[in-house]
Amino acid sequence: MTAAALRLPPAIGRLLGRLPPQPPAWLFVQGLNRLLAPQLPEDVKQALFARRLRLRVDDMGLDIDFSWQGKAFDMARHDGAPDLTIGACAHDLLLMARRQEDPDTLFFCRRLILEGDTELGLLFKNTLDGLDASAFDWRRLLPRIPLPPGARHG
Numbered sequence: 001m002t003a004a005a006l007r008l009p010p011a012i013g014r015l016l017g018r019l020p021p022q023p024p025a026w027l028f029v030q031g032l033n034r035l036l037a038p039q040l041p042e043d044v045k046q047a048l049f050a051r052r053l054r055l056r057v058d059d060m061g062l063d064i065d066f067s068w069q070g071k072a073f074d075m076a077r078h079d080g081a082p083d084l085t086i087g088a089c090a091h092d093l094l095l096m097a098r099r100q101e102d103p104d105t106l107f108f109c110r111r112l113i114l115e116g117d118t119e120l121g122l123l124f125k126n127t128l129d130g131l132d133a134s135a136f137d138w139r140r141l142l143p144r145i146p147l148p149p150g151a152r153h154g
Helices: 010-017 022-039 042-048 090-097 103-108 118-130
Strands: 053-057 062-068 073-075 084-088 113-116
Touching: 022 062, 022 073, 042 062, 042 118, 053 090, 084 090, 084 118, 090 103, 103 118, 113 118
Parallel strands: 053 084
Antiparallel strands: 053 062, 062 073, 084 113
16 A cells, blocks of 8 residues: 555545644644653753644644643644654554654655654664654553443453
8 A cells, every 4th residue: 555545535635624722732742642651761851842843644634732841741833843843644654653654764765754853863763763662552541440240351
């Protein structure tokens, strides 16, 4: 299947691009705080502090601005260009987060765009390479609902 076949249809992307950015941005930073923040080494947290980051989901027409604020990621609204923009289609971003596709491969195939601070882009890539892939299991985002007494696990 080609990379173009894995993109959302343009009509859906245009529709999603008209939605307000706050709900997806809020969900995204909640996911980052639950899945990524606990794994970030201290030196990475220091390097990210107050840096302006943007995730661009090309096929959804969505830009999510966020930053690390010392203890957690937070939504942000950046005036001007962010320090680093990470852009790809939703499918490629998911593959990269789940470690099913290498960021270098996506970058050299022009399916991943890194714009802005080169050093920050390398920090992003190296940090992603060093993380436990199981941390990005979407099921970890689901609320934990206790089983009724006597229910079977399995």
